Amino acid sequence: GDSVTQMEGPVTLSEEAFLTINCTYTATGYPSLFWYVQYPGEGLQLLLKATKADDKGSNKGFEATYRKETTSFHLEKGSVQVSDSAVYFCALSFDSGTYKYIFGTGTRLKVLA
Amino acid sequence: DVKVTQSSRYLVKRTGEKVFLECVQDMDHENMFWYRQDPGLGLRLIYFSYDVKMKEKGDIPEGYSVSREKKERFSLILESASTNQTSMYLCASSSQETQYFGPGTRLLVL
Numbered sequence: 001g002d003s004v005t006q007m008e009g010p011v012t013l014s015e016e017a018f019l020t021i022n023c024t025y026t027a028t029g030y031p032s033l034f035w036y037v038q039y040p041g042e043g044l045q046l047l048l049k050a051t052k053a054d055d056k057g058s059n060k061g062f063e064a065t066y067r068k069e070t071t072s073f074h075l076e077k078g079s080v081q082v083s084d085s086a087v088y089f090c091a092l093s094f095d096s097g098t099y100k101y102i103f104g105t106g107t108r109l110k111v112l113a
Numbered sequence: 114d115v116k117v118t119q120s121s122r123y124l125v126k127r128t129g130e131k132v133f134l135e136c137v138q139d140m141d142h143e144n145m146f147w148y149r150q151d152p153g154l155g156l157r158l159i160y161f162s163y164d165v166k167m168k169e170k171g172d173i174p175e176g177y178s179v180s181r182e183k184k185e186r187f188s189l190i191l192e193s194a195s196t197n198q199t200s201m202y203l204c205a206s207s208s209q210e211t212q213y214f215g216p217g218t219r220l221l222v223l
Contacts, residue, residue: 032210043117043203043214044156051210089155099144099210100171105155 002027006090006104013080013111021075021107023090031092033066033073038087080111117215119204124220132191134218136204145187150201194222
């Protein structure tokens with residue numbers, strides 16, 4: 001079946017370090033791909049998305065490119081801040097009317113000052 | 114901005130109690146979802162609804178039921194709470210592909 005695999009956390013980085021969180025997917029069609037972020041004590045917020053191959057989603061300095069050939073949607077940021085400490089979820093969805101999501105297990109990021 | 118609200122941030126219930134979790138959205142979205150979030154398991158879909166009075170089971174519906182009598186409100190019901198239902202419960206709504214989440218309800222069943 002369809003699935004999303006994320007790298008295991010936690011990921012601990014120093015402020016201003018480069019961030020990569022890996023996400024790969026298995027899907028029978030061509031899904032839309034998402035990154036959501038969950039700050040401590042809060043619900044999930046959409047960080048960025050891409051709806052077709054080679055699309056790049058970006059927001060708040062984060063980027064991810066939809067790579068069909070490697071079935072990946074890795075999240076990157078050039079210089080992380082302490083305020084980026086959160087749990088990051090990769091997800092996919094099909095345009096099926098109900099737009100159900102399949103989520104990865106989440107990757108916790110901790111950024112140290 | 115889309116707003117999804119959940120009736121409680123924290124709940125403590127006893128085993129066997131009937132528990133209601135309420136979710137309200139203010140953007141006239143057709144689709145609403147209930148998830149539970151557990152460490153190491155990510156988000157798992159319990160139920161979703163694509164219209165008033167319409168519902169479908171998600172991946173882990175056992176022990177839960179739902180109600181959607183009005184478009185803006187989607188309720189999750191634990192008919193007889195058990196300790197293994199201690200979790201974070203997240204509600205979401207969407208009209209198309211982007212889901213908008215509430216802040217979550219952390220439920221502890223003793």
